[in-house]
Amino acid sequence: MLYVGIFLIIPTLVVVVAAFLDGANRPTLxxxxxxxxxxxxxxxxxxxxxxxxxxxxxxxxxxxxxxxLATGNPHGxxxxxxxxxxxxxxxxxxxxxxxxxxxxxxxxxxxxTWLIANAGVxxxxxxxxxxxxxxxxxxxxxIPLMVLxxxxxxxxxxxxxxxxTESLGGTTWDYWRSVAVPILTPPFLGALLLxxxxxxxxxxxxxxxxxxxAPIAPLQIRTAFTSEVLLGRENIGKALAFGMILVVAVVxxxxxxxxxxxxxxxx
Amino acid sequence: MTETAPAPREGSAAVPTAATRAGxxxxxxxxxxxxxxxxxxxxxxxxxxxxxLVALLGPSGCGKTTALRLLAGLEDxxxxxxxxxxxxxxHVPTNxxxxxxxxxxxxxxxxxxARQNVEFGLRLRGQDSTRRTARAEExxxxxxxxxxxxxxxxxxxxxxxxxxxLARALAISPTVLLLxxxxxxxxxxxxxxxxxxxxxxxxxxxxxxxxxxxxxxxxLAIADRVGxxxxxxxxxxxxxxxxxxxxxxxxxxxxxxxxxKLEATVTAGEADVFGxxxxxxxxxxxxxxxxxxxxxESIKVLAVDHPDAEGALPATVLASSFLxxxxxxxxxxxxAGHLMAxxxxxxxxxHPPGAQVRLRLxxxxxxxxxxx
Amino acid sequence: xxxxxxxxxPALTAAGASLPSRPGLRARRRRNLQILRITVLVLLGAFxxxxxxxxxxxxxxxxxxxxxxxxxxxxxxxxxxxRSAIIDSLLLAVLTSVVALALMVPTMIWVRxxxxxxxxxxxxxxxxxxxxxxxVLVVGxxxxxAWVHYLAGTDSILTLFLAYVVLVLPxxxxxxxxxxxxxxxxxxxxxxxxxxxxxxxxxxKVVVPNMASAVLNAALLCVAxxxxxxxxxxxxxxxxxxxxxxxxxxxxxxxxxxASLSALxxxxxxxxxxxxxxxxxxxxxxx
Numbered sequence: 001m002l003y004v005g006i007f008l009i010i011p012t013l014v015v016v017v018a019a020f021l022d023g024a025n026r027p028t029l030x031x032x033x034x035x036x037x038x039x040x041x042x043x044x045x046x047x048x049x050x051x052x053x054x055x056x057x058x059x060x061x062x063x064x065x066x067x068x069l070a071t072g073n074p075h076g077x078x079x080x081x082x083x084x085x086x087x088x089x090x091x092x093x094x095x096x097x098x099x100x101x102x103x104x105x106x107x108x109x110x111x112x113t114w115l116i117a118n119a120g121v122x123x124x125x126x127x128x129x130x131x132x133x134x135x136x137x138x139x140x141x142x143i144p145l146m147v148l149x150x151x152x153x154x155x156x157x158x159x160x161x162x163x164x165t166e167s168l169g170g171t172t173w174d175y176w177r178s179v180a181v182p183i184l185t186p187p188f189l190g191a192l193l194l195x196x197x198x199x200x201x202x203x204x205x206x207x208x209x210x211x212x213x214a215p216i217a218p219l220q221i222r223t224a225f226t227s228e229v230l231l232g233r234e235n236i237g238k239a240l241a242f243g244m245i246l247v248v249a250v251v252x253x254x255x256x257x258x259x260x261x262x263x264x265x266x267x
Numbered sequence: 268m269t270e271t272a273p274a275p276r277e278g279s280a281a282v283p284t285a286a287t288r289a290g291x292x293x294x295x296x297x298x299x300x301x302x303x304x305x306x307x308x309x310x311x312x313x314x315x316x317x318x319x320l321v322a323l324l325g326p327s328g329c330g331k332t333t334a335l336r337l338l339a340g341l342e343d344x345x346x347x348x349x350x351x352x353x354x355x356x357x358h359v360p361t362n363x364x365x366x367x368x369x370x371x372x373x374x375x376x377x378x379x380x381a382r383q384n385v386e387f388g389l390r391l392r393g394q395d396s397t398r399r400t401a402r403a404e405e406x407x408x409x410x411x412x413x414x415x416x417x418x419x420x421x422x423x424x425x426x427x428x429x430x431x432x433l434a435r436a437l438a439i440s441p442t443v444l445l446l447x448x449x450x451x452x453x454x455x456x457x458x459x460x461x462x463x464x465x466x467x468x469x470x471x472x473x474x475x476x477x478x479x480x481x482x483x484x485x486x487l488a489i490a491d492r493v494g495x496x497x498x499x500x501x502x503x504x505x506x507x508x509x510x511x512x513x514x515x516x517x518x519x520x521x522x523x524x525x526x527x528k529l530e531a532t533v534t535a536g537e538a539d540v541f542g543x544x545x546x547x548x549x550x551x552x553x554x555x556x557x558x559x560x561x562x563x564e565s566i567k568v569l570a571v572d573h574p575d576a577e578g579a580l581p582a583t584v585l586a587s588s589f590l591x592x593x594x595x596x597x598x599x600x601x602x603a604g605h606l607m608a609x610x611x612x613x614x615x616x617x618h619p620p621g622a623q624v625r626l627r628l629x630x631x632x633x634x635x636x637x638x639x
Numbered sequence: 640x641x642x643x644x645x646x647x648x649p650a651l652t653a654a655g656a657s658l659p660s661r662p663g664l665r666a667r668r669r670r671n672l673q674i675l676r677i678t679v680l681v682l683l684g685a686f687x688x689x690x691x692x693x694x695x696x697x698x699x700x701x702x703x704x705x706x707x708x709x710x711x712x713x714x715x716x717x718x719x720x721x722r723s724a725i726i727d728s729l730l731l732a733v734l735t736s737v738v739a740l741a742l743m744v745p746t747m748i749w750v751r752x753x754x755x756x757x758x759x760x761x762x763x764x765x766x767x768x769x770x771x772x773x774x775v776l777v778v779g780x781x782x783x784x785a786w787v788h789y790l791a792g793t794d795s796i797l798t799l800f801l802a803y804v805v806l807v808l809p810x811x812x813x814x815x816x817x818x819x820x821x822x823x824x825x826x827x828x829x830x831x832x833x834x835x836x837x838x839x840x841x842x843x844k845v846v847v848p849n850m851a852s853a854v855l856n857a858a859l860l861c862v863a864x865x866x867x868x869x870x871x872x873x874x875x876x877x878x879x880x881x882x883x884x885x886x887x888x889x890x891x892x893x894x895x896x897x898a899s900l901s902a903l904x905x906x907x908x909x910x911x912x913x914x915x916x917x918x919x920x921x922x923x924x925x926x
Contacts (some may be wrong), residue, residue, distance in 0.1 A: 013778055068680060
């Protein structure tokens with residue numbers, strides 16, 4: 001308890017409080033107002049759509065993969081292997097992931113060099129190191145995370161619901177439209193939010209890919225954290241961190257509300 | 268019952284009501300179904316008469332659920348035909364068969380209230396909302412659930428959920444009602460209540476019904492006829508009293524009710540058990556050494572000084588278990604081994620454990636098998 | 640529970656693979672499902688495997704036009720920076736799991752036995768780190784670490800474990816919670832107490848042995864997470880495994896690729912082990 005207090009609550013409070021203090025520990029709104037500055041607002045906006053897009057891609061493909069697993073043998077080795085792999089891949093962002101994509105579609109990547117040699121085109125250029133690239137790379141851990149989060153919901157879908165729909169005169173389409181989709185919507189949205197928060201908080205992968213500049217919020221914090229401290233702007237990093245906490249907190253609260261609903265439906 | 272006549276169905280030329288619908292005959296002809304090496308149905312023939320409730324009874328894996336699912340169209344048949352009301356529906360998909368189905372459990376749509384669940388089938392048929400509402404309320408009233416009409420599945424007990432499922436199945440005025448172990452997930456008291464309730468509703472609507480169960484008591488209590496299944500075939504089909512009293516095979520005898528096995532000698536179409544001559548049921552073994560299957564209630568327990576005790580089989584009461592109005596005695600009959608007898612509790616109290624008694628068999632026809 | 644006691648697969652989960660093809664509506668539906676399954680698997684399989692294969696290919700690429708070589712893999716243990724980073728990360732992993740377990744096992748058993756009322760609070764606190772981005776922790780922990788370094792008299796890389804314990808907390812919590820839910824702690828402890836065991840005996844000799852696989856799970860998870868950690872170490876200028884790999888990326892691409900792939904394989908093996916532990920427990924639970 002105390003431990004959690006020291007290493008979790010205090011840092012959070014430090015961030016929240018310091019976001020409202022100036023260099024001489026006087027209360028100020030300047031730092032937070034700074035969040036509205038165009039360059040910072042821009043990084044938050046970038047973070048937002050990179051996270052949103054990678055969450056949507058991850059949610060769609062992850063849900064598909066989860067569906068494949070849910071329709072297979074629930075105790076099979078195949079499912080066991082895929083969920084284990086998802087466990088690793090969902091966790092293992094960061095350097096490894098960045099390198100894997102550099103080796104694939106980076107300037108000297110396997111696919112890039114193959115395309116240049118065989119088709120004479122370089123479709124990727126340096127896009128891997130831009131925001132577009134981040135979306136692709138983030139999908140790599142978002143999809144497995146979606147599988148882990150969404151699979152229990154799919155397992156909660158009972159075959160009786162489909163059979164009942166059919167016996168009541170419904171087609172497969174009726175089943176999906178009136179039964180499966182409405183039941184799965186809350187857990188799907190919940191998972192989508194979780195994926196969003198996950199991408200939004202991700203730092204390591206972006207840091208390893210984008211070494212210069214700070215197009216997204218976590219990298220902006222890096223800049224604020226590592227660069228020389230300018231007078232009067234000591235707590236900008238904390239204000240940024242505070243902004244991130246706000247966004248993630250809102251997302252997680254929505255997520256838990258949705259979860260409450262789906263846990264009633266899918267026992 | 269005219270007040271439960273369902274509302275006319277949209278788009279049908281003839282206007283079927285419960286009364287007219289009640290005339291449907293269902294025939295399963297030579298149905299076959301295998302799963303890999305496992306034969307679930309091995310040429311099943313079964314006819315359900317119009318308005319009749321037939322219970323398929325058997326141990327798990329006997330093919331009873333497969334039979335119901337083939338009738339519902341939820342499985343493809345490998346061979347044979349399903350004929351409903353004179354029409355071959357073997358290749359008609361489930362959603363065109365118009366059959367109401369109640370599942371074991373958890374079949375209510377969790378995101379809909381009881382009313383919405385019941386209305387669902389009508390919505391699929393494009394009925395307008397006034398008619399749907401009226402029909403849903405009528406059906407929920409039929410199953411005794413007017414108070415829970417706007418509850419979700421997770422706000423209802425298991426028994427209430429199954430009532431809604433029944434109302435939902437009946438709301439579409441189905442040709443046939445299919446009940447797939449609808450009581451097995453409920454606790455004992457609710458189970459017997461709902462069982463009687465299902466029977467009442469079925470009689471009221473007059474719908475041809477197939478009821479699948481592994482519980483013999485349930486099958487005997489609810490059905491017009493009971494079909495005992497084994498290894499994908501019907502072992503015996505008949506009214507509950509007949510199946511119970513005159514089992515035509517040792518399997519049926521053992522599966523339906525508790526049995527004592529006693530040594531017997533068969534001569535001239537009668538069995539000699541404990542020195543008593545007992546008639547045999549039809550398909551029994553005809554001559555020689557045999558094992559007789561005797562129901563616990565066919566054993567009369569007599570006090571030693573009873574006038575009929577003379578020459579009867581001596582036994583000692585080992586234990587007595589009280590089952591309410593009746594009690595079951597465990598008896599040690601010496602060379603005949605341990606036996607179970609069932610009798611009115613009032614009578615059983617006269618034979619406490621340790622008492623010496625004499626046993627006689629009631630002269631009901633019995634089933635015997637060849638002794639190894 | 641399935642509605643169909645004597646049919647092998649309910650309609651939704653009918654995996655066509657083991658069934659012979661048969662004509663009919665259901666069979667057609669199963670075939671369509673099978674086609675969808677295979678398409679999804681092939682596409683996503685490619686998406687997930689190609690980057691890993693490319694990493695591997697990159698790691699054995701010769702310099703210039705030189706032939707392919709496993710030379711970079713051979714250099715993993717001999718590279719001085721990498722080796723010390725691996726050792727530091729392993730030490731951190733051990734420290735983190737020991738401390739996290741020492742903190743959490745007694746707390747969770749105690750909460751379950753005596754303090755049911757605060758179990759929601761504990762759950763909330765333990766899962767909280769999931770929602771606070773690591774990068775935010777980095778910012779907030781600066782003053783905490785200033786104190787730690789002052790009090791400990793050292794700013795060794797090993798002090799990182801203090802932050803890592805927070806990172807692994809949610810995972811440890813979940814693993815232990817699953818383990819504890821599987822056994823009836825209260826009855827076990829009451830039985831042990833009635834036989835004269837002290838509270839210490841109850842925990843060490845009764846409860847913990849019954850949740851051994853959950854503890855192992857939690858420990859493996861800790862190791863996997865610590866070995867993959869980058870954010871905190873890199874911003875505090877410590878060189879742990881991931882930071883070392885990243886720095887190598889600038890100077891020795893093949894070696895860094897080889898190292899990062901082996902780190903991933905290491906984590907995969909750990910998690911695979913974990914899933915087998917889980918499966919054994921499942922089976923025992925069902926029997």
